[in-house]
Amino acid sequence: RSIDSETQELESCDYSEIYEGLKLYHRQIKKSGPGDYITFLQKQSDFNPFESEPSKLVAGLGANLSKIRRMPEKVLRQWLIEYIHCLAVGKRKTEGSNVFTCQHRGIGW
Numbered sequence: 001r002s003i004d005s006e007t008q009e010l011e012s013c014d015y016s017e018i019y020e021g022l023k024l025y026h027r028q029i030k031k032s033g034p035g036d037y038i039t040f041l042q043k044q045s046d047f048n049p050f051e052s053e054p055s056k057l058v059a060g061l062g063a064n065l066s067k068i069r070r071m072p073e074k075v076l077r078q079w080l081i082e083y084i085h086c087l088a089v090g091k092r093k094t095e096g097s098n099v100f101t102c103q104h105r106g107i108g109w
Contacts, residue, residue: 015073018080022068026057034060041090047083054079 042049042059049059054076057063068076 011077013077015076018076019069022054022057023065026063026065029057029060034058038087041087041094044090044093045086047086047090052079054083058083 038058039060041047047055047059049055049061053063053067053071057065057068071079
């Protein structure tokens with residue numbers, strides 16, 4: 001699925017669904033930490049975990065949920081769209097490098 005289809009789905013989501021999803025993710029991270037693959041994608045896309053409260057949350061740095069709750073809907077929605085785009089960029093970089101490695105492994109590159 002493309003980032004555009006993800007964006008359209010987010011625009012139709014209720015704000016409370018976005019907030020509840022972040023709360024659920026926050027609980028998951030507190031128990032087991034951020035997933036290795038997500039952390040890897042964040043690094044690949046130069047994600048800044050200190051740019052906002054939701055960024056701290058998804059990076060596993062601890063976040064103030066009340067600050068996130070007070071964020072204007074438009075700002076939180078835009079942050080989420082940018083975050084998904086950031087992960088997509090990391091995934092494209094990773095897939096590109098894996099394809100290159102597989103295609104040229106036996107040729108001495």
